[in-house]
Amino acid sequence: MAQDTSLVESETVVEPAVEHRTRDPxxxxxxxxxxxxxxxxxxxxxxxxxxxxxxxxxxxxxxxxxxxxxxxxxxxxxxxxxxxxxxxxxxxxxxxxxxxxxxxxxxxxxxxxxxxxxxxxxxxxxxxxxxxxxxxxxxxxxxxxxxxxxxxxxxxxxxxxxxxxxxxxxxxxxxxxxxxxxxxxxxxxxxxxxxxxxxxxxxxxxxxxxxxxxxxxxxxxxxxxxxxxxxxxxxxxxxxxxxxxxxxxxxxxxxxxxxxxxxxxxxxxxxxxxxxxxxxxxxxxxxxxxxxxxxxVNPRLRSTGMNARVLRRRRIRPRIGFTPVLRTPPGAGPRAAAAGPTRKERS
Structure with missing residues (x-):
């Protein structure tokens, strides 16, 4: 039996600090x-x-x-x-x-x-x-x-x-x-x-x-x-x-x-x-x-502080203590999540 995908809410976790920049070892x-x-x-x-x-x-x-x-x-x-x-x-x-x-x-x-x-x-x-x-x-x-x-x-x-x-x-x-x-x-x-x-x-x-x-x-x-x-x-x-x-x-x-x-x-x-x-x-x-x-000292604050420009450019407002979660419509796939939030979601 096929599942009703309209009732499934997909969540894609965005790691703005780690995915886009790799620290030189x-x-x-x-x-x-x-x-x-x-x-x-x-x-x-x-x-x-x-x-x-x-x-x-x-x-x-x-x-x-x-x-x-x-x-x-x-x-x-x-x-x-x-x-x-x-x-x-x-x-x-x-x-x-x-x-x-x-x-x-x-x-x-x-x-x-x-x-x-x-x-x-x-x-x-x-x-x-x-x-x-x-x-x-x-x-x-x-x-x-x-x-x-x-x-x-x-x-x-x-x-x-x-x-x-x-x-x-x-x-x-x-x-x-x-x-x-x-x-x-x-x-x-x-x-x-x-x-x-x-x-x-x-x-x-x-x-x-x-x-x-x-x-x-x-x-x-x-x-x-x-x-x-x-x-x-x-x-x-x-x-x-x-x-x-x-x-x-x-x-x-x-x-x-x-x-x-x-x-x-x-x-x-x-x-x-x-x-x-x-x-x-x-x-x-x-x-x-x-x-x-x-x-x-704080890893969460360190990730946000070192990548403040990236977060501002992508218009992501992470909350301290929580992992930023980007909600995408059903069936949109990972490409839509990688493209960033829509204008409605940003507002």
């Missing part, structure tokens, strides 16, 4: 991260600010503390970003202040990441009483409010600068990363490749450095980026409210002087808008790098 997998558009954009912005932080004091057109007779002047050929209420050049303040912002973020990110990796991996790999002790220590630091603690310490130390703020953030911001590292290490220490290395007589430090840590690289990088973002925002916030010394130039210091001298009410938009844009650009760059790391 000679290309190392780690370089796939550099093909991500979000990651490249974020890294480019970070490199720009990094170069500016290194050469900023030498390329600044003026001394940021130099007072002139050009009081509160708008942008001009003499002062590209205008001047403040004492005639100091805003562009020079931004260029010189870039170093202070990035140094705080780098020191805090490195110190918090190192502490988180050491505590988390040790707790997850050793187990037993050591795991319980380190986990309890992580729980204690996890509930410590970082920003109020930084404000108290900076208030008690009048000379506390960016390095002090960075060290406090690093000493109190490692707990969340340690918890994540511990959970991932517990999952990795019983894997077959770790057990095989242990059966071959490898020492514990060798197992951790050669087998466990390489599989935690993406998570470590994501934690580092998150800590740097928090450290930068904390430094700018503390400078803006006047907790840290206002004589040390950074973007928050510029906003502090602009707020105290009523730049908004006086219409001096050039005094606070450029510094705010720099803060927004740096935060966006760190966020884009974090998104790129997520797409590199």
């Amino acid at each position: 000679r290309r190392p997998k780690r370089f796939l991260f550099l093909r991500n558009g979000k990651a490249l954009t974020g890294i480019g912005i970070l490199l720009f600010f990094g170069v500016l932080a290194v050469v900023g004091p030498w390329i600044a057109p003026y001394d940021p503390n130099q007072v002139s007779v050009d009081l509160l002047q708008p942008p001009s050929w003499t002062h590209w970003l205008g001047t403040d209420h004492t005639g100091r050049d805003i562009l020079s303040q931004i260029v010189v202040g870039t170093r202070g912002v990035l140094v705080v973020g780098l020191i805090a990110g490195v110190s918090a990441t190192v502490l988180g990796v050491v505590v988390g991996v040790t707790a997850g790999f050793v187990g037993g009483a050591g795991d319980e002790t380190l986990s309890a220590l992580s729980n204690v630091f996890l509930v410590i409010p970082q920003l109020p603690l930084i404000i108290i310490i900076a208030g008690q130390l009048p000379t506390a600068g960016g390095v002090t703020v960075a060290l406090v953030i690093g000493a109190t911001g490692w707990a969340w990363g340690a918890r994540v590292m511990r959970a991932q290490t517990l999952s990795l220490r019983k894997r077959d490749f770790v057990e095989a290395a242990r059966a071959n007589g490898e020492r514990t430090w060798r197992l951790v450095l050669a087998e466990v840590l390489p599989n935690l690289t993406a998570i470590i990088a994501a934690g580092f980026v998150g800590t740097v973002t928090f450290a930068v925002m904390s430094q700018v916030t503390l400078a803006f409210i006047g907790i840290t010394p206002v004589s040390d130039w950074n973007w928050g210091t510029i906003l502090f002087w602009a707020q105290n001298n009523l730049a908004l009410q006086r219409g001096a938009w050039w005094w606070f808008v450029p510094a705010g844009l720099c803060i927004a650009l740096l935060g966006m760059a760190l966020t884009l790098v974090n998104f790129g790391i997520d797409e590199f």
Whole structure:
């Protein structure tokens, strides 16, 4: 008896990322991260600010503390970003202040990441009483409010600068990363490749450095980026409210002087808008790098991110967590599916 094909709905699974592009087996997998558009954009912005932080004091057109007779002047050929209420050049303040912002973020990110990796991996790999002790220590630091603690310490130390703020953030911001590292290490220490290395007589430090840590690289990088973002925002916030010394130039210091001298009410938009844009650009760059790391770690996000142009050209909108399914009418066959969706189906 022939079946009624009009009641059968055919489905053709479309794999936009794998069917149309074949990855070169000679290309190392780690370089796939550099093909991500979000990651490249974020890294480019970070490199720009990094170069500016290194050469900023030498390329600044003026001394940021130099007072002139050009009081509160708008942008001009003499002062590209205008001047403040004492005639100091805003562009020079931004260029010189870039170093202070990035140094705080780098020191805090490195110190918090190192502490988180050491505590988390040790707790997850050793187990037993050591795991319980380190986990309890992580729980204690996890509930410590970082920003109020930084404000108290900076208030008690009048000379506390960016390095002090960075060290406090690093000493109190490692707990969340340690918890994540511990959970991932517990999952990795019983894997077959770790057990095989242990059966071959490898020492514990060798197992951790050669087998466990390489599989935690993406998570470590994501934690580092998150800590740097928090450290930068904390430094700018503390400078803006006047907790840290206002004589040390950074973007928050510029906003502090602009707020105290009523730049908004006086219409001096050039005094606070450029510094705010720099803060927004740096935060966006760190966020884009974090998104790129997520797409590199997650296979589904990686497939979509690496082939975004192909998906846009074919007008396919895959949903995260689901395989795109293209429905074809009965009897159309695989050629109709390969041709792509019809105008009615796309709408």
